[in-house]
Amino acid sequence: MNPFEIFAEYWPRLLDGTLMTIKLTGLGALIAALVSPWLALWRVHGSTLSQLPLRLYISFIRGTPILAQLFLVFYGSGQFRPLLTEWGLWNFFRDPFNCALLVFAVNSTAYQTEILRGGIQGVASGEIEAAKAVGMGRLLTLRRVVFPHAYRIAWPAIGNEVILLMKASALASVVTVFDLMGRTRQIFSRTFDFSVYLWAAVIYLCITAAFVLLWRLAERRLSRHVPIHTTGAKP
Amino acid sequence: MSDLFTYGDAGWGDEILRGLAVTVQLALSTLPLGLLIGFVIAFAAMSHRPALRFVGFGYTTLMRGLPEILTLFVVYNGVGLLLNSALRRISPEAAPVDFSPFAAGVIALGMVFGAFAAEVIRGAFNALDRGQVEAGLAVGMRKSQIFWRIKLPQVWRFALPGLGNLWINMLKDTALVSIIALDDLMRATKVAVGVTKQPFTFYLVACLIYWALCLVSEFILARMERRANRGVRRAGA
Amino acid sequence: MIRNTAFAGLVLAGLLGTAAQAETLRLGTEGAYPPFNYMETDGTVAGFDVDIGLELCKRIGADCDVVAQDWDGIIPGLLANKYDFIIASMFITEDRKKQVDFTEPYYKAAMTHVVPKDSDITEFTNEALAGKIVGAQGSTTQADYIAATYPDADIRLYPTQDEANLDMASGRIDLQVGDMLPMLDWTTKSEDGACCELAGEPITDPAFVGEGVGIALRQEDDELRERLNKALQEIRDDGTYKAINDKYFAIDVYTMK
Numbered sequence: 001m002n003p004f005e006i007f008a009e010y011w012p013r014l015l016d017g018t019l020m021t022i023k024l025t026g027l028g029a030l031i032a033a034l035v036s037p038w039l040a041l042w043r044v045h046g047s048t049l050s051q052l053p054l055r056l057y058i059s060f061i062r063g064t065p066i067l068a069q070l071f072l073v074f075y076g077s078g079q080f081r082p083l084l085t086e087w088g089l090w091n092f093f094r095d096p097f098n099c100a101l102l103v104f105a106v107n108s109t110a111y112q113t114e115i116l117r118g119g120i121q122g123v124a125s126g127e128i129e130a131a132k133a134v135g136m137g138r139l140l141t142l143r144r145v146v147f148p149h150a151y152r153i154a155w156p157a158i159g160n161e162v163i164l165l166m167k168a169s170a171l172a173s174v175v176t177v178f179d180l181m182g183r184t185r186q187i188f189s190r191t192f193d194f195s196v197y198l199w200a201a202v203i204y205l206c207i208t209a210a211f212v213l214l215w216r217l218a219e220r221r222l223s224r225h226v227p228i229h230t231t232g233a234k235p
Numbered sequence: 236m237s238d239l240f241t242y243g244d245a246g247w248g249d250e251i252l253r254g255l256a257v258t259v260q261l262a263l264s265t266l267p268l269g270l271l272i273g274f275v276i277a278f279a280a281m282s283h284r285p286a287l288r289f290v291g292f293g294y295t296t297l298m299r300g301l302p303e304i305l306t307l308f309v310v311y312n313g314v315g316l317l318l319n320s321a322l323r324r325i326s327p328e329a330a331p332v333d334f335s336p337f338a339a340g341v342i343a344l345g346m347v348f349g350a351f352a353a354e355v356i357r358g359a360f361n362a363l364d365r366g367q368v369e370a371g372l373a374v375g376m377r378k379s380q381i382f383w384r385i386k387l388p389q390v391w392r393f394a395l396p397g398l399g400n401l402w403i404n405m406l407k408d409t410a411l412v413s414i415i416a417l418d419d420l421m422r423a424t425k426v427a428v429g430v431t432k433q434p435f436t437f438y439l440v441a442c443l444i445y446w447a448l449c450l451v452s453e454f455i456l457a458r459m460e461r462r463a464n465r466g467v468r469r470a471g472a
Numbered sequence: 473m474i475r476n477t478a479f480a481g482l483v484l485a486g487l488l489g490t491a492a493q494a495e496t497l498r499l500g501t502e503g504a505y506p507p508f509n510y511m512e513t514d515g516t517v518a519g520f521d522v523d524i525g526l527e528l529c530k531r532i533g534a535d536c537d538v539v540a541q542d543w544d545g546i547i548p549g550l551l552a553n554k555y556d557f558i559i560a561s562m563f564i565t566e567d568r569k570k571q572v573d574f575t576e577p578y579y580k581a582a583m584t585h586v587v588p589k590d591s592d593i594t595e596f597t598n599e600a601l602a603g604k605i606v607g608a609q610g611s612t613t614q615a616d617y618i619a620a621t622y623p624d625a626d627i628r629l630y631p632t633q634d635e636a637n638l639d640m641a642s643g644r645i646d647l648q649v650g651d652m653l654p655m656l657d658w659t660t661k662s663e664d665g666a667c668c669e670l671a672g673e674p675i676t677d678p679a680f681v682g683e684g685v686g687i688a689l690r691q692e693d694d695e696l697r698e699r700l701n702k703a704l705q706e707i708r709d710d711g712t713y714k715a716i717n718d719k720y721f722a723i724d725v726y727t728m729k
Contacts, residue, residue: 059446059450060442060446062403062449063403063407063445063446063448063449063450064407064442064445064446064449065407065408065409065410065411065421065445066407067410067411067413067414067421068410068421068424068438068441068442068445069442071424071425071428071434071438072434072435072438072439072442075428075434075435075438076434076435076438076439077435078434079433079434079435079436080435163299163300166302167301167302167303168302169302170302170303170304170305171304171411174414181302181304181305184305185308188308188312194312194313194316197305197308197309197312197313198309200305201301201305201309204300204301204302204305205297205300205301208300209300
């Protein structure tokens, strides 16, 4: 079969997988985005001792393959079924999608926390003093001064992290969640036609390209009030 | 429980250690290939010729946008099939060539590492102080001397933190080869789980081993960075 | 001097062709499919498939190395010359015949449903199983079967049978379809398999189980296929097959009687 026939025959499955990939990545990144600001503040302002568990968590996530984490959570939770049932958590762990999402969210949270920490530390202390001087409270300072600036600094790095997460989601099929990669392997094992991998590559690149474009647009909005917008200043 | 990990026929200690050895071997074999690809692509991307720049830019964009596991499958399944069909076209009698999972792993991981490394290396060259090159010219150094004595030592210093991160990512990515049947640490763990039915215990041990590998790497990298930065004055220090 | 003649002899034997000396072949199998092929704690692959394969090697005068390969990639691996034949409980199906050739069947096959012992599933129809979680190993005839027969079920496909079993034991799937013999073995002989039991009638629809289980080879290797067929007939006739069979099964899997 030529590549176009393969695509014509199997596009519904590829589409199905693509949507799953987007869903896993989007939800995972979103959950991480909701949790990471709090952890980042903890990372910046917490005492050395109180940070210990947080630092261990981040180090563990960064030091272990996501594949091993997936296996650990998915098959590992099966080993504790009676306990999890007792705690009412088994229904959550029973669904492979939840397990995969949990792993991706926990992973992305660790990375996003570190990125945001860098952003927060990059906010000039003069700005915070200025906020104090005009009588802003701590929360207001965070909301109006620290986070807007920290996000502007961290924005490109967070974008990179989302792309890494999207690529990592290609492992979901090892725990029976059929994302784009899983569907692709399925089609390959049926047709042994190599072109299906090339289609998958094209789709992944399209997703990445579309995302990069959207992210840049959002970045321009975030920094629309910055008067001098120099191009090429970013690494 | 501890006898699950004993060394020998009864326990899984020796299989897991052997898997660990494969993992480390794989990562160490990938590193030189990845660095080579990284330098070549970085030079292509910095070239004066538009065609070369296009190749350099295209390669990094492509490899960084694809999931590592997809690259691995394409290399493992695709290159083997391609090689053999090409061979058969040349001479129908030719014995089919073998393309081992180890070789596929080294090539695929090296290609990915190379793409990211190219960006790091390019950034390091861009960070060079032009004044130093001019100083080199002023004291009458040749271009090659400037490259070897002024540029490269500093590029090394600038690129080291980035390359260190890539090394750790690659170390973790070696786990992917377990999916294409290389007996690395991850696969040895899977096999042990299949027999003992103790997934949590074994996957946790695997995670801890990878973690230890990464911590050791970070420690060594920190020392290397300190060494590379000797003689650099720090503001306020 | 003696060493030199011995060396010359070796070279000569090499030049004269493969007939005189033992040729080396590579036997591909999966290693996650007990009792047909599985990993021992010492890291070697064992099982009915491997025993039969190695016996056939002996009969055709070859030394065989056993190569373990994941199931999804097992046919591409053969085509990419990672091994010379596959003996891994592979059903002979029309789809696979487009890619590889098969020997005569070396055992007969059937599939079965497996459910947890406390299951309330009694009927095996698409209506009865709508919304239920049905598992199987991916890229198998079982997977094709559930996709075709239970389209409204929530289908889960696993990389290996071991992982499907693991997940059935931990209660994530309501029903799985697997090969009769491994499932029988798992539910009756293993500790974790005690959770579950076979259910319903055996599935023998030839559209799915094909003619039986065969050894897969590259399509150009006709000569090796004929030699393996001959050796297979030999071990059937002289009782070697039965001896291996009895190590693993209570019935003769060649005839399923």
